[in-house]
Amino acid sequence: MSTDHDLQIPELHPIEDRDLDGVCRFLQANLNPKVSLEEWMRAYRHPWDPEKPNNGFMLRYQERIVGVFMAIYSRQTIRGHVEPFCNPNSWVVERDFRKYSNLLYRALLAQKAYHFFITTPNPVVAKIFSRSNFQYMPDQITVLPCVPLRWSSGRIIDNGRDFENFLDATSYQIFNDHRDIPWLHHVAAGSPEHYVYMIFKRVRLKRMNSIRILHVSNPDHFLDYRHLLAIHFFRRYFAITMQIDRRFLSQTPLVSLNRQDGQPKMYFSDHLGAADFGYIYSESTALDQ
Known part of the structure; x- marks a missing residue:
């Protein structure tokens, strides 16, 4: 027999620039209140990729944000070639909606055009990414x-x-x-x-x-x-x-x-190696944490 809780199915949306105020308030309340709202906002407003498709993805339930997985996009020159990068970060979902967390994860990784790298995953997140063939960087x-x-x-x-x-x-x-x-x-x-x-x-x-x-x-x-x-x-x-x-x-x-x-770092790319992934153009530089 289904319950009201079982019927709470959130909607998946890309995070556009106009959504950042609400999304960053959600991050401050649910992830790290020590980071000011201004700092959260600034982290995702750097013009590092003028063609960025989004700022990550969010889950909404009845117009309320209940989960986000942020992304920082950039164009970086590697050995003379301009390459597209995506840095997934700040993955947080309210407890009642965590069974839908994979919707965010899959939406981000479905963007096949990018080299992905994560610099601050916790052990649970690192294990999830390892199942998608992400490689650990030397530690x-x-x-x-x-x-x-x-x-x-x-x-x-x-x-x-x-x-x-x-x-x-x-x-x-x-x-x-x-x-x-x-x-x-x-x-x-x-x-x-x-x-x-x-x-x-x-x-x-x-x-x-x-x-x-x-x-x-x-x-x-x-x-x-x-x-x-x-x-x-x-x-x-x-x-x-x-x-x-x-x-x-x-x-x-x-x-x-x-x-x-002690902090794992991971990457996924079809032709770049671990040394090509640093900390610039990522949450490790965009946020002071």
Whole structure:
């Protein structure tokens, strides 16, 4: 015998820009109240893909939002080719409607044109995505000391006004796309002909100041200038260490430690590898959490 509860079948809708106010209020109330409504809204209004099809999908029951699965879309240049990316994030459904959660999941993954990556899935979500052939990214983080182990030449650029004449078009576009996010920092080291550009956050590791690198334009150039960067980070931010995902590096520096990242990260693509998926253009940069 069916009950009223059994008949509560929500409707699936794409999340358009005009829906973001209500959707972000739902996220603040049901997922993370520490993130302000303004921050939630801003996370999904970056113009990272002018042709984005939606901001994810939502479930509505009697005009009320009862579940969402958000998505951040972007166009990124990988080895000279512009590729479409989708970063699913912030999946939350009210308890009475959780049996319909897969409607959101299937709707997102039905968009076959995209490379998918998720940077903060909980273990339950990671298990669900693994059933759809998502691959786990390597979970090793390399920790480097912010001490000058040897002399290194080159310039440090950390003033946004100087980046235009220092970075190539791809790196400058990445800088422009992320420059207004207040918790992100930007630095370049080297020369216009041979440089590394980085996006990072200031964090704590073992109760000490540390630099968490979220994007590195050229891993080999990062290794070339790591001593110059170490001096800069120590002097500017009193940082003791800098951290970078091991998958971004072609080799592990001798003076370094590897630690395991407890946060799983996953991707799905027909031709890109784990090193092609970073933290830029995702919830890991769009939200401060």
